[in-house]
Amino acid sequence: MLKAGKHLVLGNVACAEGAIRAGCRFFAGYPITPANEISHHMSIELPKVGGFYLQMEDEIASISAVLGASWAGAKAMTATSGPGFSLMQEGISYAHMTETPCVVVDVQRSGPSTGQATMPSQMDVYQAKYGAHGDYEVVALVPWSVQEMFDLTIRAFNLAEKFRTPVLLMADGVIGHIMEKLVIPEQVEIVDRRRCSSREAMPFGTDDPSRVPEMPLFGEGYRLIVTGSTHRESGFRDESPKYHAMLVKRIREKILKAESEISDSVGYYLEDPKIVVISYGATARPSFGAVKKARKGGLEAGLFRLRTLWPFPDREIRRLAEAAEKLIVVEMNSGKILREVERASRGCSEVLSLPKIGGVLHSVDEIYKAIMEAYQ
Amino acid sequence: MTVKNLRYYREKFVRHLPTRFCPGCGNGVILNAFVRALDDLSIPQERVLCVSGIGCSAWIPNPYFSGDSLHTTHGRALAFATGAKVYNRNLKTVVFTGDGDGAGIGGNHLIHAARRNVEITTILVNNMNYGMTGGQTAPTTLYGGLTTTTPYGNPENPFNLTSLVASAGATYVARWSTYHVIELTKSIKEALQNEGFSFIEVLSQCPTQQRRMFGLSGTSSEAPQRILEMFLESTYIRGQPLKNNYLYAIPKKTPEAVFKSVETKLSGFHPKLKIVDHMAFGRIIKINTERVEEVKRSLKDLDDVEKVADPLEGKIELGVFVKCERPEFVKTLHNIIERVGENRYGV
Ligand SMILES: Cc1ncc(C[n+]2csc(CCOP(=O)(O)OP(=O)(O)O)c2C)c(N)n1
Ligand code: SF4
Ligand SMILES: [Mg+2]
Numbered sequence: 001m002l003k004a005g006k007h008l009v010l011g012n013v014a015c016a017e018g019a020i021r022a023g024c025r026f027f028a029g030y031p032i033t034p035a036n037e038i039s040h041h042m043s044i045e046l047p048k049v050g051g052f053y054l055q056m057e058d059e060i061a062s063i064s065a066v067l068g069a070s071w072a073g074a075k076a077m078t079a080t081s082g083p084g085f086s087l088m089q090e091g092i093s094y095a096h097m098t099e100t101p102c103v104v105v106d107v108q109r110s111g112p113s114t115g116q117a118t119m120p121s122q123m124d125v126y127q128a129k130y131g132a133h134g135d136y137e138v139v140a141l142v143p144w145s146v147q148e149m150f151d152l153t154i155r156a157f158n159l160a161e162k163f164r165t166p167v168l169l170m171a172d173g174v175i176g177h178i179m180e181k182l183v184i185p186e187q188v189e190i191v192d193r194r195r196c197s198s199r200e201a202m203p204f205g206t207d208d209p210s211r212v213p214e215m216p217l218f219g220e221g222y223r224l225i226v227t228g229s230t231h232r233e234s235g236f237r238d239e240s241p242k243y244h245a246m247l248v249k250r251i252r253e254k255i256l257k258a259e260s261e262i263s264d265s266v267g268y269y270l271e272d273p274k275i276v277v278i279s280y281g282a283t284a285r286p287s288f289g290a291v292k293k294a295r296k297g298g299l300e301a302g303l304f305r306l307r308t309l310w311p312f313p314d315r316e317i318r319r320l321a322e323a324a325e326k327l328i329v330v331e332m333n334s335g336k337i338l339r340e341v342e343r344a345s346r347g348c349s350e351v352l353s354l355p356k357i358g359g360v361l362h363s364v365d366e367i368y369k370a371i372m373e374a375y376q
Numbered sequence: 377m378t379v380k381n382l383r384y385y386r387e388k389f390v391r392h393l394p395t396r397f398c399p400g401c402g403n404g405v406i407l408n409a410f411v412r413a414l415d416d417l418s419i420p421q422e423r424v425l426c427v428s429g430i431g432c433s434a435w436i437p438n439p440y441f442s443g444d445s446l447h448t449t450h451g452r453a454l455a456f457a458t459g460a461k462v463y464n465r466n467l468k469t470v471v472f473t474g475d476g477d478g479a480g481i482g483g484n485h486l487i488h489a490a491r492r493n494v495e496i497t498t499i500l501v502n503n504m505n506y507g508m509t510g511g512q513t514a515p516t517t518l519y520g521g522l523t524t525t526t527p528y529g530n531p532e533n534p535f536n537l538t539s540l541v542a543s544a545g546a547t548y549v550a551r552w553s554t555y556h557v558i559e560l561t562k563s564i565k566e567a568l569q570n571e572g573f574s575f576i577e578v579l580s581q582c583p584t585q586q587r588r589m590f591g592l593s594g595t596s597s598e599a600p601q602r603i604l605e606m607f608l609e610s611t612y613i614r615g616q617p618l619k620n621n622y623l624y625a626i627p628k629k630t631p632e633a634v635f636k637s638v639e640t641k642l643s644g645f646h647p648k649l650k651i652v653d654h655m656a657f658g659r660i661i662k663i664n665t666e667r668v669e670e671v672k673r674s675l676k677d678l679d680d681v682e683k684v685a686d687p688l689e690g691k692i693e694l695g696v697f698v699k700c701e702r703p704e705f706v707k708t709l710h711n712i713i714e715r716v717g718e719n720r721y722g723v
Contacts (some may be wrong), residue, residue, distance in 0.1 A: 001566060025463075026459065026462070026463055028415065028459060036566070047709075047712050047713045047715075047716045048716050048717075051708055051713075051714055052462050052463065054458070054459075054462065055456075056458075056488075057488040059483065060452060060455070061452065061458075061484075061488070062454035062455075062487055064452040064455035064456045064459065064485075065455050065456065065458065066459060067448075067456055068427070068446065068448075068455070068456035068457055068458065068459030068460035068461075068463075069447060069459035069460060069462065069463040070459075071460060072425075072460040072461075072463040072464040072467065073464060074459075074463040076459070076463075090449050091449065091452070094448065094449050108590030115425050116395060137393070217464075218425045218442065218444045218446070218460060218464065218467055219420075219422070219423065219464050219466060219467050220427065221422040222444070223391070223422075223443055223444060224444045224445070225391070225419075225439055225444075225445050225447075226438075226439060226445070226446045227439075227446075227447035227653070228448065228449060229440055229447065236392075236439055237438075237439055237447075251573065307515055313387065329573065349593050
């Protein structure tokens with residue numbers, strides 16, 4: 001584990017460091033580019049802090065082991081990329097249904113399929129939201145720097161523990177593989193799951209306004225019964241319409257009602273914007289450069305950078321759409337978050353797309369040009 | 377083994393009754409053997425974690441076992457269990473899985489858990505089909521077997537699961553059937569005490585789906601008993617002296633139609649004839665005699681008889697196949713933690 005202070009490290013290493021600071025003591029994964037350095041670093045560091053690194057036989061086993069460890073009390077995590085993320089979807093769905101805290105990192109690469117295995121993309125953003133089966137609400141964070149690989153990994157654990165839900169860190173091959181400054185603070189804020197206050201506590205139901213039940217662990221004498229089938233508050237299987245509706249409503253609402261707490265974005269030059277660039281992750285970097293350049297040239301351009309993709313910040317986007325003339329969505333895919341922006345802006349402003357496929361990042365000039373054109 | 381009354385076991389170990397299993401299902405027998413093994417070993421049930429996948433067999437512990445249980449996704453129980461066991465090695469971790477769950481969709485996890493020799497006891501309920509989803513063929517269905525998806529006979533061969541898991545590296549491997557409850561219970565006890573990966577395959581009756589498979593045309597209420605007797609008939613126990621004072625006549629038509637002609641043909645030998653169910657051959661005639669060779673010769677020219685089978689032909693071997701030692705996974709992980717020292721933060 002790195003000491004507090006300044007370091008020059010890879011994004012993936014910052015992610016692993018953040019995880020360990022957050023209390024992660026269990027990692028199970030399967031090799032895949034561009035996520036490998038997270039595994040490498042975890043395999044070195046976890047045993048030093050009394051934690052466990054497991055290389056499993058595939059990504060299905062990896063997410064499964066993570067969920068098993070979580071019920072045994074671990075803060076647990078896995079990291080992968082597109083193909084592995086697809087394999088993990090059934091496990092992620094199970095994590096939603098059983099309200100199992102865990103962190104899944106997807107260092108996105110360019111698909112479909114094996115695609116450009118070593119090159120970055122932001123193509124899994126909808127898979128994050130809709131990839132698993134059933135009804136659930138996703139929490140997905142998206143870092144744009146090495147520092148945020150560290151900070152948001154910690155936040156991912158804290159949210160997972162607080163809301164008893166899987167949290168996705170949607171990194172990308174650029175951020176995973178750049179080296180830049182990381183500042184590790186002396187102390188980080190850590191949230192732990194709410195443990196059971198009494199023997200009578202219901203592991204899958206609560207009157208608490210947070211809608212997040214207390215979480216007993218295996219081996220504590222609760223005779224816990226955990227199942228991905230529809231269950232009552234006690235965990236006992238009951239597939240009746242009543243219990244299913246109650247359960248799904250609660251697991252969705254615990255996220256939806258906390259949207260303002262979970263949702264996180266950063267605005268730059270948004271005082272008087274005519275053109276707002278909306279971006280996230282790696283593509284927000286050249287977007288920022290382009291907006292600064294436009295400002296220098298006297299154009300009223302701003303940047304809205306998403307730090308959480310899901311839940312989607314509908315209200316903020318609507319406000320921007322009302323204030324600005326045009327929104328430009330810059331992303332490393334063929335235009336995905338674009339649709340969310342179109343939906344949330346409800347026709348209040350024109351929404352333009354600046355997609356990018358091919359496994360390369362937009363240049364500052366490309367984005368600058370798009371701003372200029374939009375301005376005309 | 378001390379035998380207590382059923383009520384004792386029910387009250388202590390079973391969360392909910394009646395079960396939702398079909399009448400005569402083997403799953404109840406296996407639950408029974410499991411809790412007796414726990415009780416005999418005085419393992420506190422608070423320390424027991426049962427993990428299961430999806431299928432009828434997955435329901436044995438969840439919801440019925442009154443202890444911690446994790447009912448997971450189809451085929452993945454061993455991976456979930458590995459995570460839980462690694463993080464908390466005090467959990468006596470037991471996986472219940474089906475043949476479809478453990479050897480089909482979850483086959484990869486099975487061999488890898490065995491290879492790691494992670495201290496988990498796995499009980500694989502082999503009913504030779506996908507019971508819960510309606511009797512489809514499984515990787516354990518016998519060649520030629522009729523299932524809902526092999527209406528013309530299974531074109532595939534089954535796994536020999538105990539050999540598979542043994543060669544993958546498990547340190548305790550056994551196979552029993554639901555007929556062999558005493559041996560099964562003893563075996564579960566041995567497995568629970570093994571410091572490594574233990575695997576017990578249990579041939580189990582699924583009267584709902586196996587009547588088709590085994591051609592049991594009688595009433596459904598007699599099916600469970602007939603299947604149990606068939607398990608006895610079609611298996612032998614490793615290391616036990618084998619009887620060779622009998623043969624099987626496999627008839628061309630129904631055994632009832634051929635019975636008379638076999639009886640007449642063999643009248644000089646005074647054999648005892650009986651119609652039995654056999655897993656490999658279906659409904660056949662068992663001939664008990666001390667004059668095996670002569671009987672065999674005599675049956676050769678009987679048109680009604682398709683084939684004469686020796687006692688062991690087509691039988692499945694039961695028993696304990698592996699009992700050995702090899703480094704255990706969780707222990708090794710803890711050794712590594714100790715070795716790299718710096719254990720400043722604890723778990
Ligand atoms: C990923 C997935 N595929 C398919 C199913 C459907 N399914 C439920 S139970 C089952 C069969 C289980 O068979 P087996 O493991 O042999 O258990 P049995 O019911 O025979 O005890 C299947 C295929 C599922 N639940 N999940
Ligand atoms: S279908 Fe077969 S395995 Fe399933 S409960 Fe019925 S008898 Fe048992
Ligand atoms: Mg089966």
